[in-house]
Amino acid sequence: MITINMFSQAESVKGQGVGSAYIELIKMLKKHFNHLFQININQYTPSDISHYHTVNPQYYLSTFLKGRRGKTVGYVHFLPETLEGSLKLNKVSRKIAEKYVLAFYRRMDQLVVVNPVFGKELEKYNFPAEKITYIPNFVSKEQFFPINTAEKVAFRQQTGIAEEAFVVMGAGQIQKRKGVDDFFQLAYDNPDIQFIWVGGFSFGRMTDGYEKYTKVYNNPPANLKFTGIVDRDEMNKYYNIADVFLLPSYNELFPMSILEAFSCGTPVMVRDLELYRAIIDGYYLNAKDRSEMESILRDLKANPQLLEPYQAKSLAASDYYSEENVAQMWREFYEGLLE
Template sequence: MPVINMLSSAHKVKGQGVLSAYIEQVKLVETGLADTYRVKKNRWLPGAINHYHTIDFKFYLSLLSAKIFGATTVAYVHFVPETIEESLKLPPVIKKLFYAYMIRFYKSVDRIVVVNPYFIDVLKKYGIDDRKVTYIPNFVSEERFYRYSGEQIAALKIKHAVPDKAFVVLGVGQVQTRKGILDFIEVAKRLPHIRFIWAGGFSFGALTDGYKELKKIVEQPPGNVTFTGIIGRDEMNDLYNISDMMFLPSFSELFPMSILEALALRIPVLLRDLDLYPAILFDCYLKGGTIEDYVRMIESLQDKGEVYETWSDNAWHCHEYYSEQRVLGLWKQFYDSMGS
């Protein structure tokens, strides 16, 4: 039985979407394709397929041995230079070298998987042949993200000091400029009667873009805002259950796992109007571009009436599109194609 060797160091940095995507994809293949492939993790001996989830230099060095052993090499693209630009504050020389290395890694593998079709053209801009690029979306398991009972939710609201009748807006992700934290805070200030929670912290510490400014905000947020710090993935479903909607004003993304997690709980999602979202979220999300847009849309949902139900239904329709069986079928087709 062919071996898929999954290689990743995402566990070294907590609170990042790459780790969540890795966990979900590996579990999906381990369980769903168990009769076709054996999955190994971080094994130096190449498998029939070496699937790189992160671009560590040690993995780059292993590409040569993988080719010698006849393995097909696959890179899972979770970021490109554009998405790093507003995430980490790096010296110009280091940044230039890192970006060049990133693209070199992608060019060196046999196949590439992107989680958003928008980035096929982005990679082409860097001279990567689009014929070796395949789009397979992220997905989340309903065993991990699902709606609790009313009693459980009530208990969690007490635990997190959230009033039972409060309308709760949830943001998820690393605390960094790219995630639109400053807009998140400004919107919260305009809506003092609504509770705002941001789940995430400084995964990269002082290297985070805007670290000093954002650290002050995290330490002294407005009275209706809570920053939880880095939350373990096992605890994230608790926060989705006590929240009424997700608000993620990021300036750049690929395909945030947090959006899929929110959709699995039938929670309306409000995002910045970015070019990359329509291809993956269709018309299932609310979008805006200014503080006024965001304020108006949150206000339209807070009574949880007909408008709220419409966007909840839209969220669920999108979740159903990214079902486990559909995404599993795409992975099977992709891996099987390497033996033909």
């Protein structure tokens, strides 16, 4: 049996995709490979493989005990440039953070990226291609799934959303990088559409744009609802009552929220980014800017039948990034490390 020590503090900050990806991976490994892998969480005991999900300083120091760590794996959930628009850091602090992140990754024997585009970005930082492996994110269909019409009606009533309302949902941390400025402006410009943002300020005042966004959060227009950070069970219901899931981010890796929406059969719209073309091309609605987002939303509201093919595309994408397919990738990866 292969011993894998998982190192992560992702669950200490609620409402971030890193935590969701970590939870899904641990559940999947224990479900499918309990007979092959001994999974330990945040234990510094000797192991065959040490898998680092977050870049905490104590984890960095632990990599110098190479004999106890076995093969080291770094999960690349962000790159230096993704810090821009996420956290409010001055130039000196940002430079230090960027150098530290890269130094942490250089301590690893292997890096796992959730998007092939970011593998190419790592190569620009002089990481050798043979040190980088692409394994996509996934979500469990036991956690995210379509619910029936009666359940949707009941949840709309529970949350004070009109049964006939056209609902556009966004999710994630409220920060500049997520494109929330466009999401909020769309709400102001389209009072006949119900907008919902599921998520909050996971990093509090450190969030880039915190003062600006809290003003909207505390005094939103009538058609913009903020839920704050919610449990994953409730997230499933929000995806299901949405007519469209809109993620207007400027910079992402492989957002868990997109996979969660896919799994619920909810049509997905994103900003036109190269990284999406590399992983989910053909499964989503594409908009280059806020004006195009608005045009598409108005068209869908006026012609609801246009949503149907994208509901089917979402479910098809969910099947492609299924737990079973991705589980096999992880098994081959871990076993391959020790060959």
